Amino acid sequence: AGNTLYFGLSGEPSTMDPFIMTGTTFRTVKLAIFRGLVNYGVDGKLSPELAQSYELSPDGKTLTFHLRDAKFHDGSTVTAADVKATFDHIMAPNSTASFRNQFVIVDHIDVVDPKTIRFVLKQPSVSFIHYLALPEAVIVPAAWLAKHKDDAGTATPIGAGPFKFVRWTRGRELVVQKFDGYYKKGKPYVDEIVYNFYSDENTRVNAIKSGDVDIIDYVPSRSLAELQKDPDVRLERTLGPFMGIVFNMHSKPFANADVRRAIAYTVDRDAIVKTAVDGVGTPIWGLAIPQGYLGYSDAKKNFYKVDIARAKQLMAQAGYPNGFEARLVATSQYSFYSKIAVVLQAQLAQIGIKLKLDMPDWTTRTSKVAGGDYELAIIGDVGEVTDPDWLSNVYYGGKVPVRLSNSAYFDDPEIDRLLDEGRASVDPAKRAVVYQQFVDRALDLSPVLFLMWRDQSYAVRSNVTGFTNMPAFLSFQSGYSLENTRLK
Amino acid sequence: MLEVDDLCIAFETKQGMRPTVKNMSFSVRPGEIVGLVGESGSGKTLMSLGIMGLLPANAKVTAGSVRIGGTDLLSLDAESLRKMRGSRMSMVFQDPLSSLDPVFTCGDQIVDAIRLHEDVSRAEAYRRGVELLRKERIADPVRCMKSYPHELSGGQCQRVMIAMAVACRPQIIIADESTTALDVTVQKQVLDILRDLNREVGAAILLITHDLGVIYEVADRVVVMYRGVKMEEATTADLFAAPKSDYTRALIAAMPSLGDRRDRLPTVASALDAVDGEDVGSTAVHTEAHPRLYAVPAEPGPRRDAARSTADTRMPLLSVRNLRKTYVVRDGAFSPSRAFRAVDDVSFDIPFRTTLGLVGESGCGKSTLSRLIMRLTACDSGSIVFNGQDLAGLSGPALRQARRDMAMVFQDPYGSLNPRQTVEELIAEPLVVNGRATERAHVVPRMIDCVGLARSALGRYPHEFSGGQRQRIAIARALALHPALVICDEAVSALDVSVQAQVLNLLKDLQHEFDLTYLFISHDLSVVEHVSDTIAVMQGGRIVETGSADAIFAAPTHDYTKTLLGAVPRAVRPLPPPPPLPPPPFTQALQS
Amino acid sequence: MKGKLTSFSLLTTRKLFTALVQLYVIATLVFSLMYVMPGDPVRLLLGSNSDPSPEAIAAMRSKLGLDQPVLTQYAHWLRDMLHFDFGQSVFDGYPVTNYIRSGLPNTLELALAAILVAIVIGVPLGIVSALRRGTPVDAVSTSVSTVGMSVPVYILGALFVVLFSLHLHWLPSSGYMDFSRNPVEHFRRLVLPAFTLGFGLSASISRMTRSSMLDILSRDFVRTLRAKGMSERRIVWRHVLRNAAIPIVTIIGLQLGNLMGGTVLVEAMFNWPGLSTLLVDAVSKRNYPLVQGGILTIAALYILINLGVDLLYGLLDPRIRRKRT
């Protein structure tokens, strides 16, 4: 069709099961096909989608949604029953949904009438609504779910989003087509989107340069400068994900906060940005809270600085005046991981910490980190939601090292208390205070050391408008803006 | 027609050019057959290659000219020369097996030879090939056309080579030892073909052979060559009646001839050898163009101990019973296979310390039989009792042990020499294998002397030798250990009569001294008569007649034997014995 | 070498049986991969950035059947194999057979094209350098093939892309086109990847050709061919090459086999939807059913290729052929 948008993805979705999060590429497809009750809009705010409006009860425990007149791609109307069926599916005990954990605080869901649905929570949570905005909390027809309980990954997906699924030729392309019954009148503007998969970075860049595709994701940092110069291509840039170091608290030296602080005083984040990601990125000298998010403060922005003397003193204080040996887990599959590891190795040598690098392939690395099989490890992550509750994912304590982004076995009751309180406080002013306290404690204990913001860019050909790289943590959800995208 | 004028050919060596063919001049007129005889290693093959423009990479023509009907071949460009080859001049190579492409059927190769120069259809060329082979008395020409070279006997390969050479009726044919593997009846046939060609298209034929009988029968003129130098040139009649050079005289004296059994044969020695110790076969520059040569009279060798001999002859060393071998042959890649019986119910005995001469038409299964005895090929049925032990059932170490008491000279000496070993290593190999490596230092030089090769040959590789020299290397290797049984498959066919005499004497001497037993396969009936105690005649895979040598030669019973004997070319018995002179070096070596 | 006449069908049956046993062994090895390879797919399955509960992990394990005893798993798996059921991709349940069906033809096509390119470049190069041994021609040819050998494909590919598609605009830089949709374009898109792969491979072929030709050129029968008046070209191409073919065929067979699973870099670079990418992706994500299915497919092809090469030995050398029957 003349009005076809070609989107060069960095990888192929590995499943069509909407409730599983397998990375950016699938989200970009998913947000063309599906919509949730709410989603994040291009401005970064929650935008009412299938729910026209909602209310949070004053105790923070009941959320009531009023659905709008929307249609699924199969022609059926979106009803409260579909919503309930969707969340029952996500929350089922044997569910494999990626964010199931965030939904366990739901006590029950009531269908008030076909257009009204009520979520009753076990504990008050202000942040819960944000998890409903995730692309993994989109609404599918109850009938579809009933039919495709077991083959959700391969079945033709049915959503209420701007585009309907046409075909997926594995290894080649995935095609979606404008859905005429989309509830936002006039949208979308393009007739068809063809997603092509370019796992090779150079090939992807060549494809946008030659005009084979109109948009690409994950622009490699070293190609930014070159694409910047290209008059036919526009870069949509944002600093999305952050890189950091986690420590295993079962490793004796790292259980000591002084050692962690010493490291925080040693690591030169500037050098890391300059070398590991070709200078494209921003160092983080404090916590990885984006500007404008709750908990961000200019005062705490540069909490740590390079101060080797101080670091050495802290090391001595911790009982390691001559340093020690430690094993750093990273991966050699992605070059920025391995480069950070190499730079860290050189830098920590200054305070006597000799790093042994353990750099297996990505999957091995992931199981190692998940299983706590490291002394320190490099992580890369993104807060999934704009609510400060994302910090729970990084800081909430536990006796088992289940999460990928927290320090294994880190368990501080005070931090846990603050995170719980922050989530439950309905009053914004109170929340601000709670998270300020949290930030102080987190910086002081420094269980996770943040290094830098990574650049997350899309390259768009200049005849394409309306595609927005959504700010900060939401960059991975930029697929939402495909409904606004036009071709000139 | 063919005029060779003052041709000199030299090898490039690290020490500089080594002249090997020196100032050869002769000519062959249309319709004439010129025989070229000469000592083994004297440069006959090299000169022919020089004429054809096919010298090995390390050999160069240093002077002289070769003209065919007025065109100077040496100044011809590669393409015109190529066009002449095969159509106007062709050559039959000495080593038939290694001269045939192993991965194409013989038929393909013959057809190719025809179609390269004549614009005929495949079918037509094929038909002509079959016709040629039939003329050459190949039993089953169609099977032969479909066979690969390794599936044919030595004589069959040789006839394929000849067919290729004569297929386009060239005007010049150089036949290098082309009938050595053929029995006399077939040989006659082949020579007839050459002679026909000679008559019909006026072909000029250069016939290189060691068989003076053949020369006597077919050649018009003879050129004699010795160490790269032409010794004499004469008409056949003159040559045999009144040889001019010492060498020729000595040669004729050394020739064994039918019905004239001598215990030892006279050999040829050079006065020069005795003086400066240069060995026969070397190509050292001689200051004298015509060194003084003489025939060494047949001296009695070491005699056998009469008492021992009678005691031991009772039990045969080798006793073969009902041996059978079938080859599976296919006419095409997917056509059904059929059985071909190469050795059919053969039984014979070889008494201890005797020689069994095995004769028979080419392709009758002689080589196959010898391979069966060595267990190089598995037999279908039958027994091979060697030293009281049945080889047919042996395997592993026992077989290995048994083989160490046997040795074999293969019909294709070149193919049986490991190309990556030097002569020294080759001859020492049986010693090393038998754990007697310490003896190599004196055994190897002695053996090389015995077969009449230069000591300087020890460091060279097999490909650097002439056909006869290779054969002698193979013989030296087989005899190095003095094994109980030696199988000689056409072991002297490429040797000139003087060297042949030397080798035959050696065989006899060793037999007397070390109690060796021989199975001697040959086409040369006079040689067979000379060496054998008993004779077996083979035809079509079966032994048709056995008996003592004397009996068979005196009164053959089987038809085939009769024809065979009737066809032997007989040269005149020449010359009074030459003056007695000191013994040649090899006898000294042997006695030391 | 007994006079026993082995019929063609018996021979085929035996080869087939051998191949099946080989496949069974490979299958078993491949199955055990799951237990010896480091890394657990469950974490990846549940999403890369999430915080799955232990129940979810357990649920996923049971969904994959990983919670059952090893032998039971093996038995089930084997039963499925016998039905040509390689299972489903663990991520989305897409049948592995479908993956293979879509990837295999492309891989085969690319591999064959590449090997063709390699032969067309490598064999003549090797011949020339054997014929002109020790001359500058030999040196140049050796250098060219050495460069071909030591330049990694991704660099060669990048150079080709820059030159032929970004500068000269002769060929598309990447992508795949269905043959049915546009045959011309289909082949145009095959050219660059095939050359990128083939150039590197031609190096080994030319080296082997050179060495093997030299072995044969000094044989006596070559002299006979010359004496027949055969042209040098024909001698070389028909007789010498055929005699020299066995090592060359061996190395081509090895390369062809390698290409079945070893074209990842080029496939990724030119966005060629082949089996290699699938396989490597599956390995790196521990998508075991796909790994197993992929390897078994490749193994079957490999066995086929080896069988072909062995048969070719027989065709090329009558001695080897006769020995076998």
Add this chain to the structure above:
Amino acid sequence: MNLRILLQLCRRPVTCASLAVVALVVLVAIFGRELAPCDPYLIDQSAVNQGSSALHWLGTDELGRDLLSRLLTGIRPTVLVSLGATLFAAFFGTALGLAGGYGPAPLAFFVMRGVDILLCFPPILLALLAVGFWPSGIGSLAIVIGIVYVPHFARVSQSAVARVVQQEYVQAELAMGATWPRVVSVVVLPNVLSPLVVQATLTVAEAILLESGLSFLGLGIVPPEPSWGQMIGTAQDYLSQHPMYLFWPSLCLALTVLSVNLIGDGLRDLLDPRLSKS
């Protein structure tokens, strides 16, 4: 004996030059660390991806490390891995090939079918398995790469052996009653040497490249330790920005591989008595 061969090799100028290059490489492999003008591990954020300068003769890499020093230091692991892998593969592969081409029928059958099976596993899988079993390091990398090439040697040698075994000189050796080790070492091996020499020179180059291909699995040479393969692998990312980064290690690799090949050619010709002039 060996000295003699070496001397003869030296006689041809091309081979002589190649020997010199390889000798240089080996020397640098031994003394590379001492020769390096700078610290090959020193990261300099102010000088990333620079071209040649007085301080950094060949420029710097993406972390601002001196390329020349890294090239020199990187020789040792490169040489160890490629040579180790080649030797490993040549030894075991040829042994298997001999068994498959000359061994008794059942053994030959099982060996060759086993080799076929080994051949079916893609290198990355073997490497991943190795990661599970061995600690990473040069030794295990050499063995893994070696294992990848064992079947190649096996098939090349098997096919050559199968042909040689048909020759009459092998039968002549058997007829002397030689034991199989003797037959193999004196007759069979010398006559199948030429394809093996070629295969070995090919493997040297391929092993170096495979090393970089496998490095993403974290097997083998652990950064910041440099190796040529790894440098080439990293440098390709900077092809357009900093082409010299790719050029230098590629040049070193190509030169080395060329020399190895030329020596291989020389050796091959030398060992072939029909080619060497007497």
